[in-house]
Amino acid sequence: MVMNIQIKITDAEWEVMRVVWAHGSVTSREIIEILESKMQWKAPTIKTLIGRLVEKGALATSPEGRKFIYTAKVSEQESMDVYTEDILSRVCNKHNGKVIADLVEEAALSKKDIASLMELLQKKSESALEVVPCECVMGQCECHLHHS
Amino acid sequence: MVMNIQIKITDAEWEVMRVVWAHGSVTSREIIEILESKMQWKAPTIKTLIGRLVEKGALATSPEGRKFIYTAKVSEQESMDVYTEDILSRVCNKHNGKVIADLVEEAALSKKDIASLMELLQKKSESALEVVPCECVMGQCECHLHHS
DNA sequence: AACAACAGTTTACGAGTGTAGACTATGGTT
DNA sequence: AACCATAGTCTACACTCGTAAACTGTTGTT
Known part of the structure; x- marks a missing residue:
């Protein structure tokens, strides 16, 4: 179980990732076609997002002819x-x-x-505590204020 | 049931809101004391956040002496x-x-x-569908790609 | 060989956000 | 009356994000 460093994907980038996740592997052309119509974004906007995702390691590229095939590096x-x-x-x-x-x-x-x-809850319930402890910082939760 | 316009509270502002929600009503002094130590923020930083929250309608102020008491306008x-x-x-x-x-x-x-x-799930299950419909945009979900 | 079409890269720019210093006004202290 | 502490406001500034134009390089087309 590899511990991946959390990559921060922004809202706009998320739209791109959804296309990639859906397809498995895609060309930028396909991504652009889908998002131009869904988001009313211009092609260069989408190219920027793809570029940023590659840069931050969320997408991998493999050259296919003169273009790239994009695949997700994060699930x-x-x-x-x-x-x-x-x-x-x-x-x-x-x-x-x-x-x-x-x-x-x-x-x-x-x-x-x-x-x-x-079923999950059932299982979880077996080991569940009667009361979960508040772990908030003092002053940021009413738990502290009322009985202390 | 009033339909509130969604106010966008940022991450840093959220820290302030938690203090206000915990206390019900607070002075800026109290907020500052709590967050200076939790967040290592300087007092002016916290003042800025408070100001922005008032500005965007998340906090109400009522003058008490020469200072203000802050209360939350959004739960x-x-x-x-x-x-x-x-x-x-x-x-x-x-x-x-x-x-x-x-x-x-x-x-x-x-x-x-x-x-x-x-209990909630039990109740929900009574009216639940056998299969939930995918409502994704074409191309952004694998549902479309496999059987269409 | 010249060029168009397109993939990818570079540059841009305004708005929002995290962070904080400087300034102002006002009431308590001496 | 003079001054300081403090609450609140104004200004600032770098960074990220959404958005997109301009540029570059390559290949198929004529």
Whole structure:
């Protein structure tokens, strides 16, 4: 299990990555066609984004004739980790449940998705604590203020 | 149920908001003391952030003597919505389950949190579809590429 | 051989963000 | 009355990000 350094992919770059993840390997032409119409971006804009992604190591290039084939060097999965970690880091541990509940409410989920989640929760529940500890910095969480 | 315009709170500003949410109402002095030590920020930095938050309508001020008492005009809850919506918008609906599963694995959750989540999922499962539809733009999701 | 089409690179530029110094005004202290 | 501490405002500045034009190099076309 290699520990990848987290590459920060910006919102605009994310659009490019989605195309690459979807295709596995693509030419810039294909990326440009898709995003010109979805995002109303000009071709050079998309070229810039591709260039930045290559530069930061999110995309690999392999020459094919005189053009390049682009492939992802980071998976969607691991790129999403940045966001999942970020979201949990914003609130007190005690609100984690609520945050996830909000996601569950908002998300389109299939019966199968729901079943897997329940199974996962079931398993997690076996080792779960009665109360999760607040790990917030003093003064940044109401936990400290009320009983201390 | 008032529909609030989403205010964009940046990462640094978020630190300030956490202090305000924790306290309910605070003076700038208190905010500064907490964040000077947590973030190693200089007082003027924190003042700038407070100013920007007031400007963008995230904080309200009420004069108390010659200083101000700051209170939040947006709740933590609704501010978090920006992130929960964002995270789901990054992946195909078909991956929503996986995204939430990752969060569940990562998050510290109490037995009670888990029980509520299970209950919520149970309820959601009643009206859940067998399969969630991919709503990605053509070319940005592998759904389209494999069977079309 | 000359040129057009296109892939990739370089340069650009304004807005937002993190970070912080300088300035101003006002009330408490001597 | 003079002055200092402090709260708030103004100014600043580098860096990132979204957006895109201009440039360069290569290959297929005529």
